[in-house]
Amino acid sequence: MTHSGIGYDLHRLVEGRKLMIGGVEIPFDKGSQGHSDGDVLSHALCDALLGAAGLGDIGAHFPDTDPKWKGASSLIFLEHTKKLLADRRLRIVHVDAIVVCERPKLGPHFPAMRSALAKSLGITAEQINLKAKTNEGVDAIGRGEALAAHVIATVQAH
Numbered sequence: 001m002t003h004s005g006i007g008y009d010l011h012r013l014v015e016g017r018k019l020m021i022g023g024v025e026i027p028f029d030k031g032s033q034g035h036s037d038g039d040v041l042s043h044a045l046c047d048a049l050l051g052a053a054g055l056g057d058i059g060a061h062f063p064d065t066d067p068k069w070k071g072a073s074s075l076i077f078l079e080h081t082k083k084l085l086a087d088r089r090l091r092i093v094h095v096d097a098i099v100v101c102e103r104p105k106l107g108p109h110f111p112a113m114r115s116a117l118a119k120s121l122g123i124t125a126e127q128i129n130l131k132a133k134t135n136e137g138v139d140a141i142g143r144g145e146a147l148a149a150h151v152i153a154t155v156q157a158h
């Protein structure tokens with residue numbers, strides 16, 4: 001049995017915050033606003049995996065009202081999600097993602113992101129595909145006020 005899940009996330013880009021995407025700190029003059037480290041890709045990926053497993057969403061597992069998650073590395077969410085999937089004998093087959101961000105250029109950071117995400121999930125970097133898009137200058141993302149991620153994850157029962 002193969003199941004797929006979809007994940008989406010958006011964060012505001014603000015000054016005075018680190019820009020964490022896919023578990024990697026990207027040098028930039030703004031960063032993601034958020035209770036945790038604001039890692040838009042890790043959050044969308046977490047939701048996609050939880051969706052594929054039929055386990056609800058990231059807010060139910062890691063509420064942003066819980067001080068435990070303040071400033072937390074989002075890779076912890078992925079490691080916890082990996083355990084939830086393993087408990088249900090679900091294996092991650094493949095992940096495909098789009099990060100929508102006007103600036104900075106993300107492509108050069110993809111190898112590091114794939115390896116950080118793969119390590120947290122106990123899979124190989126080859127099982128993770130990352131794509132970058134700009135928003136062609138349109139809307140808040142196009143103005144550089146926010147960034148977003150879309151992820152689809154496929155899991156298999158074994």
Ligand SMILES: [Zn+2]
Nearest residue numbers: 009039040043
């Ligand atoms: Zn988020």
